[in-house]
Amino acid sequence: MIVRLRVARILEELGQRLNPTVRSATAAQRRIRRALRPRNPAQTIAAGFLFAMFAGTMLLMLPVATPGEESATFLEAWFTATSALCVTGLIVVDTPTYWSGFGEGVITALIQLGGFGVMSFSALLGVFILGKLNLRTRVTAAAESKNSDFGDIRTLLLGIVKVSVLVEAAAAVVLFLRFWLGYGETVQEAAWNGIFHSISAFNNAGFSLYSDSLMRYVDDWVVSLTIAGAVIIGGLGFPVLIELRKRFRRPHHWSMHTKIVLWGTAILLTAGTVFFTVVEWTNRAVFGDLDPADRLLAGFFHSVMTRTAGFNSIDVAELHPVSWLVTDILMFIGGGPAGTAGGLKITTFAVLFFILWAEIRGDGAVNIFNKRLSRSVHRQAIAVVLLSLAAIMCSTVFLMLITDFGQERILFEVVSAYATVGLSTGITADLPAAGQVVIILLMFIGRLGPVILASSLAVRSRRTQFEYPKERPLIG
Amino acid sequence: MIVRLRVARILEELGQRLNPTVRSATAAQRRIRRALRPRNPAQTIAAGFLFAMFAGTMLLMLPVATPGEESATFLEAWFTATSALCVTGLIVVDTPTYWSGFGEGVITALIQLGGFGVMSFSALLGVFILGKLNLRTRVTAAAESKNSDFGDIRTLLLGIVKVSVLVEAAAAVVLFLRFWLGYGETVQEAAWNGIFHSISAFNNAGFSLYSDSLMRYVDDWVVSLTIAGAVIIGGLGFPVLIELRKRFRRPHHWSMHTKIVLWGTAILLTAGTVFFTVVEWTNRAVFGDLDPADRLLAGFFHSVMTRTAGFNSIDVAELHPVSWLVTDILMFIGGGPAGTAGGLKITTFAVLFFILWAEIRGDGAVNIFNKRLSRSVHRQAIAVVLLSLAAIMCSTVFLMLITDFGQERILFEVVSAYATVGLSTGITADLPAAGQVVIILLMFIGRLGPVILASSLAVRSRRTQFEYPKERPLIG
């Protein structure tokens, strides 16, 4: 029996349903529908994000968005709106003191919109890509398209909404109870803090209503683990969550994509936890008087935040510079595709790693978990990584030219923005206006660029022959 | 007519001549010869380098190698011998004052041996690789093997010796005359300085007999351009030099390999010159009172030294940190394969660039200068770059952990060692012993690793089919 990537099949099937014209419409109908349909879903989503960014900026510039007399400047509003929409979490003004309840509401809405937008965009692009490929693999696909996990596009989007609401609600309830019962916040305060932070966590946004981010909860296991859990779930990505729900007890049936994301997440989290805990163990500026178990918790929390939530329960500015460098690497890698995480995605680096492994072993084909990796994916992964490195290097050089911050802090800030992480050594607000604009552009490009790029490349790659059906993880 | 890489054909033809057994020997003869022949040329060269390193270390530890009473310590001798043999040029002791004439002679011999060793090793490995491939492409190759540029292996090695002696002699004469007539050195001094620096330059070693490297000649156009010229010629690599000599007036007949190296060199040199000159223009600690033309010369000289000679006519420690970062990138790229330059080689990055370009254009095949790039080369280039990045990152993290130097200086030092450049922000001698050992290992791995890796991968890659004859530049 031919084994194929299940998520791919789901999306492929969905692609067929989305394109009924291909099968049933007359030529005239087809032409009309094509004219109405946007030529490229990437253009649609980019336009949508630009519009939301513009609207968010305008709303945050209203006098009602700030508590005092003065309104936010254009740059402050633009930076904050972009950071919220791109679920980054970098800030130039202190969220709880600078913005009013209305302002915080706008930020929450932008986060939710941005998180949902990217998640469903990636999933739909997957549909679009695989639908296109499908036209060329119709023969093999036809045999398998009977078993469908989704009815239509509505089911896909509803599924994403359901997962989001479910995880956010669960986290919000736990946080609410903890803030209310454990910290003496009023019911309203605790409820708003619970909701805001659960949304911020699941969407990997990293915005906090506390001026010290989550540093006051560094040794609170309930808060830390709830936030970390929501972050991890959001960062796995929708295809993984769906497959976990459908086939939780049959791990040997999981797709290559799911296996890569789960293994990658586990390995990166463990490695990060060990590294940060060991390196900072005696750094009192970071761990203070924490007992060993709490240091481990704080190390784990920081490790989770690099994929790419961006809360901090320890003072990032006080970390050893080598921890910054390792954080850079982890942020650059990021989370799973088609989720709320940023970065270049675990699958992208897994593909590179397995290419390397195949080379060292002298294998002709790149095999992952007993499946052969589609060759067009190799070049996609390379292209995404190279262009991202180029963007990061150029921005770093530019920011080093216009500021006096060293390479360590600048690189950290740039990677944090591009991977939409939101951690900072504390220089964001001190950057000159041109520098902040560069960070805004990096957040926007970093959020949409890799996924649009990888998708476009997948659609455009010409294939001249087929051997036997391959598996392909999503890239970017 | 089928067009093939000329250098490849030369080496392939040579490979056939090196393996007369395949055609004429009896089975018994074949078995004996195979037993005598080392199983892997990579093992031979690595063993040779290890032996030379050991011998050089012993010689430099002799009392006669230093002018005073005390002999060099083991670590000083080991570091210096490795740096000379791997034509790196990083130093922990001041060459002119610490070593005697005998010591300088040993260093010169090690440089010449290392430069010649790597150059001929790469060329011979090319023969070995292409000879192997040839067994499988015999049919197409047979039609083309009549026209041979080399008679046998002796011609190849003699050619390398000839080029080396020719360029070194020419540079030595110019430098001798300049030092003698222009700077009032005695005939003996000028001669020794001329010979030493021309050998050091052509072999991209970067060792200098002046304590300030070449800073005293920052505005001397004769010395600067002579050294730069020898460096560039050595860094182009033997295959390019041979092809330039044979087909200088027919550039449209040049191989893909030669075109990539020449264009890459021109682009990198220009970009580096412009960047360094512009960024440091007003930095008096670097350019002092130099007039504009001399600043351009100094910027050009530094740009040349990043591929990967490692002399300096300006104070590297005083460069703007952003210049360090850009120098890192240029050093990492390095020069042309099968020459005296280090780094990952221009062709490696050109391959990655053209893969990216093909992806962006949506091309199925990667075409360079109207030739299709062999697909196995893609993965080779990726493997070399990824493993090198891993080595550099791990070393940087380690050195940051055991020292207090910042990321900027550590990364610079590590890249300089791995790419066998020899530029330094001045921390080499201040590294702890463990750090210096890491640098020694980096120099050794950086000098032999990429070329051995790329060659091994090329030999091991299994090919199941052939379309039409492809071109392949040398990688690593």
Ligand SMILES: [K+]
């Ligand atoms: K974030």
Ligand SMILES: [K+]
């Ligand atoms: K060198």
